Amino acid sequence: MRLLSRAVHPLLGRAARGWVRLRRPLRGKYVRAVLAALATLIALTALRTYEPRIVTETKERAFDAYQRLKPRQPAEDLPVRIVDIDEASLAAFGQWPWPRTRLAALTKRLGELGAGVVAYDIIFSEPDRTTPDRLIEDLAASELPDRDRAVALLKSLPDHDASFAAAMRQTPTVLGFAATRRDNDTRPSVKTGLAFVGVTPANVLPPFRGAVSNLRLLDEAAAGVGAINLSARDRGGVVRRLPMLMSDGARVYPSLAAEALRVAQGQKGVIVRGTGASGDDATGHDALVDMRVGQFKLPLTDDGEAWLYVDRDHPDRYVSAKDVLDPSQTERMRDRLEGTIVLVGTTASGLSDARATPIGQVMPGVAIQAQMIEQIVAQDFLERPDWASGFEIVMTLLLGSLVAALVLIAGARFSLIACAVVFVGAIGGSWIAFSQFRLLIDPVYPSLATLLTYIAVERVLHTASDREKRFVRQAFGQYLAPDLLARLERMPDGLRLGGEQRELSVMFMDVRGFTPISEALSATELVDFVNTLLSPLSDAIQDELGTIDKYIGDSIMAFWNAPVDVPDHAARACRAALKMRAVVERLNDADAFGFAARGVADPVVRIGVGLNTGVACVGNMGSARRFNYSAMGDVVNVAARIESASKEFGTDLLVSEEVARAAPTLALLEAGEIRLKGKSRPTRLYALVGDEAVAASERFAELQRLHRGLFEALAAGDQDRAAAMLAACRAAAPQAVAGLYDSFARRAEMRAADAYSAA
Known part of the structure; x- marks a missing residue:
């Protein structure tokens, strides 16, 4: 008995391991999909063989439609x-x-x-x-x-x-x-x-x-x-x-x-x-x-x-x-x-x-x-040949099997197109049989059976994919960000570190005077303030197809043209900035933050936005265990510095020369040059005034003319003309860029003082 036991136990062990290996593919989603296709085709074939009333009526209504499209043509003088x-x-x-x-x-x-x-x-x-x-x-x-x-x-x-x-x-x-x-x-x-x-x-x-x-x-x-x-x-x-x-x-x-x-x-x-x-x-x-x-x-x-x-x-x-x-x-x-x-x-x-x-x-x-x-x-009559029913059953099996195989091999989207081709082909073949040979061949049941087979297989695969996604979420949800988790569910290959070089438009937004605001509010009130402000600003960015990279306290970093291509990304970034300006104005007018109701000395919330366009590295960055989809490069650093310089230039929306060239149809005014840290040459900046409608207006055309005159006077050192042009620009400028001319006035005064000291 002991010898027999020693001989049998290994055999039983191998059999058990083989059964486990056999059950694993049976539990696979593709096997379940094949079984679903077989069950659907068997049920539909049995239904077609039995041919209940609804199947007959559907078939005959298709034949009626053919007669309406091509009724019998009356022959000459039939007796x-x-x-x-x-x-x-x-x-x-x-x-x-x-x-x-x-x-x-x-x-x-x-x-x-x-x-x-x-x-x-x-x-x-x-x-x-x-x-x-x-x-x-x-x-x-x-x-x-x-x-x-x-x-x-x-x-x-x-x-x-x-x-x-x-x-x-x-x-x-x-x-x-x-x-x-x-x-x-x-x-x-x-x-x-x-x-x-x-x-x-x-x-x-x-x-x-x-x-x-x-x-x-x-x-x-x-x-x-x-x-x-x-x-x-x-x-x-x-x-x-x-x-x-x-x-x-x-x-x-x-x-x-x-x-x-x-x-x-x-x-x-x-x-x-x-x-x-x-x-x-x-x-x-x-x-x-x-x-x-x-x-x-x-x-x-x-x-x-x-x-x-x-x-x-x-x-x-x-x-x-x-x-x-x-x-x-x-x-x-x-x-x-x-x-x-x-x-x-x-x-x-x-x-x-x-x-x-x-x-x-x-x-x-x-x-x-x-x-x-x-x-x-x-001798012009219709005929439903005795082989028609058998042919329709065979076509039901063949077309259903074909579409099921395509779903398994090529995926649901391509198979849906193939299913549509089957529909068109079945109806076209049936129509040719009717119009050319007067044969009544049903296109409806094989087509509907094909569609139902597609739905059965696709639903099984979709359910299995959902189960896999739930597994991924349960397994990785504790230490992966929700956005990355959603991307991981769709494209597991996206977990690879590294990125690609792409031209991006990068935005940095910051709240002006955030430190006094935070000191005047409790922690809960501060969170409410940030959420009330950043939520509609984020919506403005996403409305223009922007990707929000991160929130840094009261700041937002966003970029355009990644991960999906946005052809007019510079113009969209500018339009998002204009929408953000309108959002802040609306919130201030409605006292959405409650500052006016509390009697705060300066209840107006202000933001500064900097935009830059250039090539950056974008992709998943971080460690193998924790990473984020982000952008890096000089274009990002310059955008952050432009946002910091917007306060100095007295305007809330400031863009680089690269953005101005990429979005020439928007209303832009040259703000001057600034030497940014780490740059060998000055960077020319532009104030964003408005969208295409503003750029096409006569008022902006006049402001542009005066603005050029101001720059010419400043370049020539003509202080009297510069003062006159500055006053004219202030009178013509909208409130959103009024601070820009205050900045020009300060720079003119500093230049005059330097000239006086030198003299």
């Missing part, structure tokens, strides 16, 4: 007309229903005008109420004095339904019937011979349980009988398909459109092809493929329907029944109706069965039948 029982016809011949004798006259008249076939989109399921036999029954129950004479007269008149049947025997006529879900024994006559290859149609077509049919007398007289049903699969009130074949489980009936086309060609039957036929492999389930009516072939869906490809409903398709029955219109009607398939229906108010179509236009039911006949004759 299909609608004889319309419209408002004018009802006004001429009375309200509906008309006596069957008038319909007999209409049918006979259409035959005389050369109609190839007359198809009624109307069901005549009840006897004519105005026929003589019905009137005789009503008179038999009355006590009229001339009843017997009236009855004898009525018996001499022909039966209205018989007259209509006789007219139909003279003119090839097709009647409609409606299949219903309610059980009854009513069935229409079968006028069409059926030949089929492959699966038996009656075994595939969904059986109906009952029917609303025509009178047997009329059914027998008609040359054809066809169903006027719309597809039970269409939802939302939009007609997208028409059943071309229907069955009661034993017999097969064509649609009204197919039957009208058959009779018009003088054919005895139709040919239906299904799966299992020669040249058609079985697909795993019985389905219909297409049907032939005479010389015309029409693709079918699995259950014997055809997709409706409509064009705009136009008035040339319609002929008023009133004009057909008008003898004076014979020649015009012959030109319109001879050799055509005539469908009789109604658009009159209260009688029309209006239907919404994919192109967004509402049409009467008879126009739907006419549109179907037209597209068969024109």
Whole structure:
């Protein structure tokens, strides 16, 4: 046992260590992302295979949009007309229903005008109420004095339904019937011979349980009988398909459109092809493929329907029944109706069965039948091939897998672009299939599935990244500054010490007279004062894309053009300084520090700002354990000294000559030269007066002219002219730079005193 234990324990140890190594990648965010992608794709594929109602409606609305963009173009003079029982016809011949004798006259008249076939989109399921036999029954129950004479007269008149049947025997006529879900024994006559290859149609077509049919007398007289049903699969009130074949489980009936086309060609039957036929492999389930009516072939869906490809409903398709029955219109009607398939229906108010179509236009039911006949004759129809569903499922898997892989490899941003490309590609390919080949391929579900897969993978990665950031914050938050911590979370490589050479605009800001202020305030009040002042000043800097380097008591150091490029950084630094001046003025006016309320002798807070532009080293500086993103170099030192010199020059905003050259559109006045410590030559400085609007004003132009005159007088030693120009400048200068001319006056007095001493 001891030997066995010595042999087994190392094996168990290696197995345990292997299991731990196996679990570590399983816990990795990329593995979780892959699992999320697989789970999403499996769920979406299962949903597409089941195809609930929302998926079907989304797909069909996409097909509707295609038809609106490119409806069927009407071919030249298609032989299909609608004889319309419209408002004018009802006004001429009375309200509906008309006596069957008038319909007999209409049918006979259409035959005389050369109609190839007359198809009624109307069901005549009840006897004519105005026929003589019905009137005789009503008179038999009355006590009229001339009843017997009236009855004898009525018996001499022909039966209205018989007259209509006789007219139909003279003119090839097709009647409609409606299949219903309610059980009854009513069935229409079968006028069409059926030949089929492959699966038996009656075994595939969904059986109906009952029917609303025509009178047997009329059914027998008609040359054809066809169903006027719309597809039970269409939802939302939009007609997208028409059943071309229907069955009661034993017999097969064509649609009204197919039957009208058959009779018009003088054919005895139709040919239906299904799966299992020669040249058609079985697909795993019985389905219909297409049907032939005479010389015309029409693709079918699995259950014997055809997709409706409509064009705009136009008035040339319609002929008023009133004009057909008008003898004076014979020649015009012959030109319109001879050799055509005539469908009789109604658009009159209260009688029309209006239907919404994919192109967004509402049409009467008879126009739907006419549109179907037209597209068969024109051989321009839509088809959803039997491989479409499988192709869409495969595309869902392929596109979803592709985008998931891109998220893992290239990141979320690039993958989002790829996802958009997938959207555009799927819609573009589907549109080409529709517009060029009349194929209905769904672009919506594969695209949405791709997007959902992208979201699932991206969310898993994002959640994992957040978890990593929380770990970094917990691990390093105690000894790293928040700004650096945020940068570390985004770019861990930023922890490297050192920096880069960049051109920067550097600002130093200091509060004038801070020592007396701090002595007059308690520690808490001093903190409140500093926060009240520095907070809006910091906002002004950041509004102009500045980076705040550090706060040094009552001072701020900031710079522009790092860590991100700011092309106009010198001008932005100047505009930030002008905003800071306005902030201090606003705070003083509102007594935001409470100095005036306390009765402080000088309640006005003043600041000094120095700006310089040049090349500096910027980056993470410090030790390996504690460092900060900062700037170093001569440009920083000069900016600090310019800020210190601003008090001597009597102005709050002082900039270097380099800043003045980089921001020439701002209002700047030369303040003079100063020899800064450590510099071999004097540094020329400029007072910042205002922004571009101030620089473009006439008042500043005048001040500039006077200012140049003052410098010329001082350079020439002309004390009288210098005094006059100084007075003029003081009168023209805004309050913000009034101290500058006080500085000039002091320097002029010192120069005069030196000259007097020398003399």
